[in-house]
Amino acid sequence: MAIxxxxxxxxxxxKARILDAAREAVALSGWKDAQIALIASRAGxxxxxxxxxxxxxxxxxxxxxxxxxxxxxxxxxxxxxxEGSASQCLVDAIYTFAVRAMRGRRLAYALIAxxxxxxxxxxxxxxxxxxxxxxxxxxxxxxxxxxxxxIDANVAASCVAGAFMEALVGxxxxxxxxxxxxxxxxxxxxxxxxxxMLFRHPTPExxxxxxxxx
Amino acid sequence: MAIxxxxxxxxxxxKARILDAAREAVALSGWKDAQIALIASRAGxxxxxxxxxxxxxxxxxxxxxxxxxxxxxxxxxxxxxxEGSASQCLVDAIYTFAVRAMRGRRLAYALIAxxxxxxxxxxxxxxxxxxxxxxxxxxxxxxxxxxxxxIDANVAASCVAGAFMEALVGxxxxxxxxxxxxxxxxxxxxxxxxxxMLFRHPTPExxxxxxxxx
DNA sequence: TGCCATAGTGAACCTTAATTCATGAACTGA
DNA sequence: TCAGTTCATGAATTAAGGTTCACTATGGCA
Numbered sequence: 001m002a003i004x005x006x007x008x009x010x011x012x013x014x015k016a017r018i019l020d021a022a023r024e025a026v027a028l029s030g031w032k033d034a035q036i037a038l039i040a041s042r043a044g045x046x047x048x049x050x051x052x053x054x055x056x057x058x059x060x061x062x063x064x065x066x067x068x069x070x071x072x073x074x075x076x077x078x079x080x081x082x083e084g085s086a087s088q089c090l091v092d093a094i095y096t097f098a099v100r101a102m103r104g105r106r107l108a109y110a111l112i113a114x115x116x117x118x119x120x121x122x123x124x125x126x127x128x129x130x131x132x133x134x135x136x137x138x139x140x141x142x143x144x145x146x147x148x149x150x151i152d153a154n155v156a157a158s159c160v161a162g163a164f165m166e167a168l169v170g171x172x173x174x175x176x177x178x179x180x181x182x183x184x185x186x187x188x189x190x191x192x193x194x195x196x197m198l199f200r201h202p203t204p205e206x207x208x209x210x211x212x213x214x
Numbered sequence: 215m216a217i218x219x220x221x222x223x224x225x226x227x228x229k230a231r232i233l234d235a236a237r238e239a240v241a242l243s244g245w246k247d248a249q250i251a252l253i254a255s256r257a258g259x260x261x262x263x264x265x266x267x268x269x270x271x272x273x274x275x276x277x278x279x280x281x282x283x284x285x286x287x288x289x290x291x292x293x294x295x296x297e298g299s300a301s302q303c304l305v306d307a308i309y310t311f312a313v314r315a316m317r318g319r320r321l322a323y324a325l326i327a328x329x330x331x332x333x334x335x336x337x338x339x340x341x342x343x344x345x346x347x348x349x350x351x352x353x354x355x356x357x358x359x360x361x362x363x364x365i366d367a368n369v370a371a372s373c374v375a376g377a378f379m380e381a382l383v384g385x386x387x388x389x390x391x392x393x394x395x396x397x398x399x400x401x402x403x404x405x406x407x408x409x410x411m412l413f414r415h416p417t418p419e420x421x422x423x424x425x426x427x428x
Numbered sequence: 429t430g431c432c433a434t435a436g437t438g439a440a441c442c443t444t445a446a447t448t449c450a451t452g453a454a455c456t457g458a
Numbered sequence: 459t460c461a462g463t464t465c466a467t468g469a470a471t472t473a474a475g476g477t478t479c480a481c482t483a484t485g486g487c488a
Contacts, residue, residue: 011435031332036476037438046437048478057476115336118245121329128380149410151403155381159407162380166342167372189365193373196363197411225465250446251468260467262448271446 015053018043022064027107030174031116034061058119065120068111069127072097076134086142088206090195093138094164095208097131098187101168102178109172112165132161139198148198156198163194229267232257236278241321244388245330248275272333279334282325283341286311290348300356302420304409307352308378309422311345312401315382316392323386326379346375353412362412370412377408 021043025033036057040047054060079093101108110116111124136157142148148156167190170176171183191208235257239247250271254261268274293307315322324330325338350371356362362370381404384390385397405422 014435035474040438047476048438049436051477052435115332115339117332118329121335125329149407151407154384155400155403156407158381158384159377159404163373163377163408163411166376166379167369170368170372186369189369190373193363193365193370193411194377197377197407228465249444254468261446262468263466265447266465 014043014045014049018045018050018053018060019064019067022060023068023107026064026110027104030106030110030114031120034116034120036060058117058123061120062123065111065123065127068107069130072100073127073130073134075100076131080134080138086138086145086147087195087199088209090135090138090142090160090198091191091206091208093135094160094194095187095191098164098168098190099184102171102183102187105172105176105178106174109169109174113169113172128161128165132157135160142198147200149200151198159197160194163197164190167194225267228257228259228263232259232264232267232274233278233281236274237282237321240278240324241318244320244324244328245334248330248334250274272331272337275334276337279325279337279341282321283344286314287341287344287348289314290345294348294352300352300359300361301409301413302423304349304352304356304374304412305405305420305422307349308374308408309401309405312378312382312404313398316385316397316401319386319390319392320388323383323388327383327386342375342379346371349374356412361414363414365412373411374408377411378404381408 018039022034022039025039025042034057036050037047039060040050043050050060054063076093076097079089079096082089082092084092101112111127116124132154136153139148139151139153139156139160143150143153171186177183188208192206195206232253236248236253239253239256248271250264251261253274254264257264264274268277290307290311293303293310296303296306298306315326325341330338346368350367353362353365353367353370353374357364357367385400391397402422406420409420
């Protein structure tokens with residue numbers, strides 16, 4: 001007995017609205033606003049309704065994280081797969097990630113660094129891992145092409161990911177300046193440095209190219 | 215009206231015992247065991263007594279963190295101040311930090327990466343910052359000596375600190391192998407890579423020297 | 429039109445530790 | 459020895475949200 005399409009649509013829409021409200025709340029003022037009752041009211045549903053769509057608070061935020069993160073990982077993945085030397089791709093990937101993060105500073109800060117409940121924090125680790133996985137692929141390519149030093153790709157990828165994420169934390173902090181020119185300079189420094197650790201030969205300074213589609 | 219010396223000693227000792235019990239509990243099984251009642255019983259005092267020595271749970275763990283972290287930061291600081299090129303010091307500092315962390319794997323994991331309550335997490339950030347500060351001093355030295363690329367020392371230090379900490383997380387995970395030979399190799403990779411991003415010239419492979427005193 | 433499955437409601441309930449505090453013990457100096 | 463003060467105790471309280479659930483509203487379908 002199939003449920004009417006209209007009704008199904010309704011369900012999907014409501015779920016999306018809750019996810020949206022949750023994302024917005026975090027993007028606006030971080031984890032302190034990540035309360036079920038608050039999200040529900042923002043989404044225009046009752047508190048209890050949230051539990052028709054999500055098993056728990058942790059589940060809800062795991063899905064929010066997945067939603068946002070998948071987009072970022074996809075952007076990085078696209079650059080990883082793109083034309084160009086591994087070195088250039090790596091710099092571009094990091095630069096693009098950094099620029100995008102700074103653009104949605106508050107949300108990025110929450111998703112990357114802001115102290116939050118252990119359950120949610122655990123979900124963040126998956127995101128970092130997924131990102132590191134993309135980097136690792138690039139590392140393998142660079143090693144194969146002789147551009148990068150020969151080293152365990154996973155260790156290298158962790159180092160790279162850790163480097164640019166940690167360096168981003170300061171600039172992402174809610175009170176930091178969202179200024180655009182300075183931000184670009186910082187992103188460039190971060191990308192240059194983070195990638196540099198892998199270069200086998202002294203490489204002519206690579207100018208990072210933002211490959212942001214939207 | 216001075217309190218008798220004996221009594222004062224008693225107080226200091228009790229406080230130390232509570233701190234110790236807290237550290238041990240975390241070192242043994244992480245934040246899930248970081249409950250006041252449990253710590254109190256481990257320390258051989260009543261739950262309420264903990265509050266004679268610490269304002270709150272967060273305060274207690276902030277002090278535990280400070281205690282452990284200060285030691286690590288001091289070890290790094292000593293290496294930062296030591297003889298030798300900035301490059302060699304940097305490699306040594308990271309290597310030593312990594313080796314020490316792996317030695318006290320469970321505790322290091324808890325202090326660096328394990329999901330925990332927001333209040334405690336916030337205290338961790340100070341530790342990271344203090345460590346980054348030490349690295350930053352070394353970066354400045356390296357730049358002044360012409361060994362490192364010219365770059366904002368704080369950004370560079372964040373990158374370096376982020377790189378080796380992130381790369382350590384995997385090996386520090388409670389279920390990871392505590393094996394000693396493999397551990398050294400990993401520590402060496404991490405140190406080599408993390409430092410490499412700063413080198414101006416292709417540097418002959420530096421062999422990290424563990425400068426662990428104890 | 430009336431039935432029924434399904435979604436929505438939101439106040440009440442729980443859970444889980446942190447925190448408090450009334451009480452008593454112990455030690456101090458006189 | 460005795461009053462005064464400090465310290466220890468641990469059961470009871472609090473707090474803060476997450477989660478539940480008995481009830482209502484809705485909309486498709488015969």
